[in-house]
Amino acid sequence: MGERSAATATAPSAPAGVTGSLRTGSIYAEQVRHLYRLSLAAYAGSVLCAAVIVAALWQVVPALPLLAWGFTMVALMAARYLLYRTYMARNPPAGEARAWCSYFVAGAGTAGVLWGVLGSALYPSGSVPHEFLVMLVITGMVISAVLVLAPVRQAFLAFLIPSLLPIIPTVLLQGTMLHFYLGVLLLVFFVVMLVAGPLVSETIQEAIGMKFENTELLVQLSETHAASRQANLQLNEQIYAQRVTAGELRQASQKLSAMIEAAPLAIVARDAEGRVESWNAAAEKIFGWTQDEVRGQPAPFHAGNEAEDAFRHRVLHGETISGVEAVHRRKDGSAIDVSVSAALVHDVAGRAAGYLTMIADITERKRVEKQQNVIAQITLLLSEAQSVEEAIPQVIAIVCESFGFVFGARWVLDKQNVLLRCAETWTFPLPSLGAFREHSKARLERPGNAEGLTRRVWTSAAPVWIADIEEDRTLARRDEALAAGLKSAFAFPIMVGGELYGLMEFFAREARHPDEIVSRVAQNVSAHIGQFIARKQAERNLQFVASHDALTGLFNRSMFGQRLQQALAQAHRHERRLAVLFIDLDGFKLINDTLGHDAGDLLLSDLAVRLRECMREGDTLGRMGGDEFVVLIEGYQEDTQLLEVARKALETVAQPFLLREGSYNVTASIGIAAYPQDGHDAPELLKNADIAMYRAKEQGKNNFQFHSPDMNTHLVERYGMENALRGAVERGELLLH
Known part of the structure; x- marks a missing residue:
């Protein structure tokens, strides 16, 4: 008796380490299997992102390194895809998991290095939109890596560090406050990913480990339950060994009961007809029914009799169910998400006597x-x-x-x-x-x-x-x-x-x-x-700042040039006319020097508002810099319309400006160049309008001049005659006979 007890007590200690080692290897193999399964979509996503990057940066960074980077990325993804196909086709055993993991980690690290090269050597300095694109793609790939590479921490870190770390100093070295803040945000993002990745990996590893533990516990419980039935039958045949057998049975039953009652999962033993034989405390807590309410009855938590019959049929025909997710109901009628594992229990004759189910409440996890x-x-x-x-x-x-x-x-x-x-x-x-x-x-x-x-x-x-x-x-x-x-x-x-x-x-x-x-x-x-x-x-604010003059809110030189180029293309296509008015203030420098730059800025800002109000709705107004303004006039029919616009501009500029509690006046000299007679492209039109403006200054200022001599002869003389007649009327020099 003593020897048998000692053997019983010490026998399990030897295989326990072996079982733990096997379970660890199986868990790790399952992690690697998850890693390969989740990676397929990432390959296509990486190729697509690489194609977008190459197309977007084609004219921003040197083409040859960019093409080399793109082809390298495509080749790497193709190689990783072949690795994936080979792995899925071979379905290697758990003993080869570490080798296959090392192959995958090498591919992930290489991909991370390529994304790091994009964020450093190929970084599009000076082009904010393209910089944002590169940052967005790299951070997006890192976020995706949290989901795809999380099963194995080494794979995630092998991708995260070389992909994200190089872009942080690159952004910080751009030298602007915007880049400084972006660099800090990227650094914070790197730290968050560095912390979040291992946490996700640990969570997945724990979930896989729980799955294996639940299966092992279920098998152990099934075997123990069968042993108890076998012991009960032997009691009737072996009367002389009743005390020994009863003691062993009592000990086994106590262990089983303790395990079942201590288990955090609902453990339900049922006979071959599906009637409940035992129902632990966890089952009562999860579902709400007590053991007395359900013993001898079909399990009440199934959605319907058909679902219960289908489940029992699968188990009684030898199918081992592990980690199957389903929806059960509580006593109060509410639905819960559960993970169900089940195993068949045989009697001493090997016939199906019933089955055990282990149920975990995964409602919170699903939520x-x-x-x-x-x-x-x-x-x-x-x-x-x-x-x-x-x-x-x-x-x-x-x-x-x-x-x-x-x-x-x-x-x-x-x-x-x-x-x-x-x-x-x-x-x-x-x-x-x-x-x-x-x-x-x-x-x-x-x-x-x-x-x-x-x-x-x-x-x-x-x-x-x-x-x-x-x-x-x-x-x-x-x-x-x-x-x-x-x-x-x-x-x-x-x-x-x-x-x-x-x-x-x-x-x-x-x-x-x-x-x-x-x-x-x-x-x-x-x-x-x-x-x-x-x-x-x-x-939107950045776009406005990049295209508008900060003081007046008008188009700046660059944006006005783009608008003029577009207007010229439209005029050429539809055989329409357009003109550019180059306005330069007379006497502005004196005000700026005597009253100060603040007063000069106030005058320019006020003048911009006035010019907006006096221009036609479709006219485009811009500031070239200093006291120079330009106006783009499209779709006019008669040259006299240009004369009217120039006249309004002169009258608008000539109105007094209130500066520092005083009234001050400036005038304007305006040069006009028209398409197509004065030029066919934007630089030529602006140059000729500028030449005409200086001609207006030479003519005494406070007037306008066309670049075309013929137009000056007819329109400017007409404007002078109209001014003379208007002055004669005001002075009463005209008499009606």
Whole structure:
């Protein structure tokens, strides 16, 4: 007896280390298998991104290194694809996992180096849009790597460090404050990825390990249960060994009961007919029924008898079920997501006596996965969208479809008129929702009592839940919502730069209490949209600064030149006429020198406003620098129209300017060059207009001159005669006979 007990106590110790080693190898092999499975889409994405980069940077960086980089990337992706095909075809055993992992890590590291070369050696310095493109692609590839390379930490780090690290000093070395902030943001992003990648890898490794542990525990429980039945049969045949057998059985039963009761998973033993034989504490906690309520009855958590019969049929026919995800119901009727594993239990004769099921509640995990998927979809969507109006309807649709809302809308705050108006909407295709949508789009919310849905969000700048619309009398659209079958609502603010930009609202057809997952997603969505809007506003500001004069707000020299080139192309194609007026102020230098540059800047800014008001609607006005302005006139019919525009400009400039509590006057000299007689391209027209302007200065200033001598002969003389007649009328020198 003593020897048997000692053998029983010490026997399992030897294979335990072997089993642990085998399990570790199997877990690692599963990680590598996940790595290869997830990598296929990344190859195509890398090739597409490389093609976009080569096309975008073709005229920005040297072509030969760029082509070499692109071909190298395509060749690398082809090689990695062949590695993937070879791995999937061979399906190597767990013992070869580390070798296959090293091949994959080498490919990932090489890809990271190529992206690092793009962010350093091929970095498009001096072209902000192309710099942003390179940053966007590299950070996008790193974010994708979190999902694709997370199963094996070494693969993720091999890609992350060489791909992202080189671009950070490259951006910082550009020398501007914008690049400094971008470099800091990239450094923060690198640190976040450096921390997040291993966490995701660890989570995946733990999930795989739990899967193997659950399977092993299930098999162990099945074998123990079979041993207990065998022991019960032997008790009747071996009376003389009853005490020994009873003691062993009692010990085995106690171990089994302790294991079952201590297990965090629901463990249910059922007979061949599917009736519950045992039901542990975890099962009672997860599903709500006590063991006394379910013993001898079919398992009550299945969605229906057909589902239960199909499950029992699979197990009784020898199929081992491991980690199958399903939806079960609790005693209160609510649905939960579960992961089910099951194994057949045989009697002493080898016949199927029943089966064990091990059930894990994965509702929270599924909710977190849904949250992550929604945020990932929205992040990807916003990274590719060109405008708020393009992105928001799709964001609303994603939130509605993911969390069971049937109506969603974005409200925009009109700061000028201090009101909220409904912008984009999304509805489930139900006829009853059409009237509610139209009513919402026609409604304007103004500040007032903090009641209802939108006003409460407006006032508090915080999310608001209405669990039951029928009980909330403050909702202004309550009757319309109830008529559309809507029972609950949720709204959250969109903040840009710490200020309310608008809000998003969602309605459901059932009463819903505040949901923590939905609230977290709303917080993330709000932050992402706020960042997206701020980024688009910054891009528009950068575009304006790059194309407009900072002092006057007019087109600068570069932008005016581009506009003139486009106008010349149109004029040539459609055989139309155009002209350029070159305006130079007379006497501006004296004001600037005596009153100071502030007064000179004020005069130039005021003059820009005046010139805008006196020009025709289709005319283009620009500042060349200093006190020089240019006007592009398109589509005129008669040369006399140019004379009228020049006259208005002279009269506008001649009006007094109030500077430092005094009135000051300047005049203008204007040179006019017309297409096609005075030039066929932008530089020639501007040069000839400038020559004509200096001719106007030589003629005494405060006048205009055409570059064409014939036009000067006819139009300028006509303008002088009109001025003389106007002066004669004012002085009363004309008499009617």
